[in-house]
Amino acid sequence: MTQQLEPMPTDWRRALAVVAHPDDLEYGCAAAVAGWTDEGREVAYLLVNRGEAGIDTIAPSACAPLREREQRASAEAVGVSSVEFLDHRDGVIEYGTALRRDIAAAVRRHRPELLITLNHRDTWGAVAWNTPDHRAVGRATLDAAGDAGNRWIFPELGLEPWDGVRWVAVAGTDRPTHAVDATPGFERSVRSLLAHRTYIEVLTDEDPEAYCRTFLAGTTGAAAERFGGRPAVAFEVFPR
Numbered sequence: 001m002t003q004q005l006e007p008m009p010t011d012w013r014r015a016l017a018v019v020a021h022p023d024d025l026e027y028g029c030a031a032a033v034a035g036w037t038d039e040g041r042e043v044a045y046l047l048v049n050r051g052e053a054g055i056d057t058i059a060p061s062a063c064a065p066l067r068e069r070e071q072r073a074s075a076e077a078v079g080v081s082s083v084e085f086l087d088h089r090d091g092v093i094e095y096g097t098a099l100r101r102d103i104a105a106a107v108r109r110h111r112p113e114l115l116i117t118l119n120h121r122d123t124w125g126a127v128a129w130n131t132p133d134h135r136a137v138g139r140a141t142l143d144a145a146g147d148a149g150n151r152w153i154f155p156e157l158g159l160e161p162w163d164g165v166r167w168v169a170v171a172g173t174d175r176p177t178h179a180v181d182a183t184p185g186f187e188r189s190v191r192s193l194l195a196h197r198t199y200i201e202v203l204t205d206e207d208p209e210a211y212c213r214t215f216l217a218g219t220t221g222a223a224a225e226r227f228g229g230r231p232a233v234a235f236e237v238f239p240r
């Protein structure tokens, strides 16, 4: 029998999700977020840029505000009202202290127990090469959990340290350890992904809603065999 995934921890109040681009959370994580906000938990989003280099036919100056709007709408669909953007450039985000500092600052301000990010490894499922932005932001988020708690790291931020991050959960991983039932939040996760309409209409000729539904049913369905047959959002959890 396939090794079953553990249920995600539930003894927390606040989560902060840190990803590189608009849509990174909607391609897999949003169903979990919808379930959590239903339970009265606070979830905030931090986007490292506005995905301004993501649409070939739209110049970055026009694309950035459009994708920011779509990201805010997609967050709202799953009960998230706090959405912040950093200004690291799309496509060329650099892993380093500047990125770690920006993420640590957000952790100190939001004081989450759960930090969420996207696949930080070189590949997706050992098949497709991951993007440099995802690798940089995933790794910097894992690192920033510790940075935020050490008052002697980034003291120039002038923020009280927060050493209360208990888990960093990585979505889109090929080494999942935990999962959340996707059923209660599934319909809203479809709405949430669909809110990235401009991006999706460029990406596929398929009907946008059918595309979102099929994609999310596929990923949550794939996790079901390791979660008692329930469609699920899987995470690789690093406890701290």
Ligand SMILES: [Zn+2]
Residues within 6 Å of the ligand: 020, 021, 023, 024, 134
């Ligand atoms: Zn991305």
